[in-house]
Amino acid sequence: MTFATQRSLLPSLGALQAFEAAARHGSFTRAGEELSLTQGAISRQVAALEESLGVPLFERVRQRVTLTPAGQSYAAEIRDALSRIASATLSAMAFRGAGGTLALAILPTFGTRWLIPRLPDFFSRHPEVTINFATRIRPFDFREEGLDAAIHFGDPTWPGAAAHRLMGEVIIPVASPALIARAGIAAPADVLNASLLQQSTRPRAWANWLELQGLPPGRALMGPSFEQFAMVAQAAVAGLGMAIVPRMLVEEELRSGQLVIPFDRPLESNQGYWLVYPEEKRDRPPIVAFRDWLLAQCGRDLPSPVSTEA
Structure with a gap:
């Protein structure tokens, strides 16, 4: 499917926002209050979306609306897509400071007890970089999660990622x-x-x-x-x-x-802590700045990263 064909299938962002809010609240009225629109405007947006899809998304009984099975599935996907758009927008806005944003996954206890107490030094050196933190305790797909890098414990076996050993344990x-x-x-x-x-x-x-x-x-x-x-x-x-x-x-x-x-x-332990990030992001300024600082904190030189394998 070509991009032009895909684009022709895209509903308006306003319709998607109206649908997601109505699905989350189970109410057109409350969705309208959230989006500063009337109940009628939400209803028309949802109806237009249903017409373009060719399937009903809500069952309407008197003053109540409930998602159909198709609506439940679509709502989950659209909620995730809107979240990704918001995250991408925040990342783009962060470039106004010429630094950018790093979405970093950390191990919870390692993050709170080892990394975060050291971060004032990083931000004093790189005030232009914004770091958004998420906690993950197991490997994940960078593309699906919308994250840029992770601090991981184990072996450097992360498909499609570059890995730098930080320390043993x-x-x-x-x-x-x-x-x-x-x-x-x-x-x-x-x-x-x-x-x-x-x-x-x-x-x-x-x-x-x-x-x-x-x-x-x-x-x-x-x-x-x-x-x-x-x-x-x-x-x-x-x-x-x-x-x-x-x-x-x-x-x-x-x-x-x-x-x-x-x-x-x-x-x-025969395993260790690793900084990992997708190969295609190795030259992004926020990753370079954080990687070099983190390796220095761990007393390690900046070697060539390990290319991980599945």
């Missing part, structure tokens, strides 16, 4: 002083007497650590699971169990004494 067992006293934890084997807190994206963490100590991994998954390391750390502070976490993410709790390391048995 040292994992340590930690617990609250109260739990250590209550469970009598003095040696590695004693962790088997406690609940082992899990991080959902690292299901092998406890098993790997137990095997390194020569202990049976059978109880490695015997404990509650959390999606973020910040939640794991807080659960450990509350005495819910032993945690195994990257040391750099619990430095504050270690300094305050809320968590302690009962024995010096770290596990060095």
Whole structure:
């Protein structure tokens, strides 16, 4: 299908906005209030859209409107499309400052505990760059998500992306002083007497650590699971169990004494933290500025990026 043909299929932006608002509110009147239009204007926009599509989008019963199956599917797609248009518009507007916008996906705990405290230095050096943050804990499709770059933990296996290694990771067992006293934890084997807190994206963490100590991994998954390391750390502070976490993410709790390391048995991960971004965006000024600054923060030179493979 040629672009000219595609363009002929595009409804007006006003009709799409009217439809999306009506679908979200389940009301033409409330959609009109949101868009500063009359109820009649919304109704006419939606009717014109239905006529151009050749399918009904709403069922109209007295004063109520409900989406048809076709309307439900179309509303989800249009909502996403309008969101992308708004995001692209904000990105374009940011170029008024000659810097641009970077839409960055970060790991939640790494972002809040390691990256964000360091960002004042970046913005002092690059006030022309705007960073919009999103949290992602698993790889995703850059095009579908509308994101420019991501800080990712694991291997550099991200299709179509360039990757720069930032740092490795040292994992340590930690617990609250109260739990250590209550469970009598003095040696590695004693962790088997406690609940082992899990991080959902690292299901092998406890098993790997137990095997390194020569202990049976059978109880490695015997404990509650959390999606973020910040939640794991807080659960450990509350005495819910032993945690195994990257040391750099619990430095504050270690300094305050809320968590302690009962024995010096770290596990060095064979994976690491990576900055990844689509190959075609490697020369975008916001990515270049952030990449160079981030690598310097991690004490790394600027090497040629790794071209990732599926």
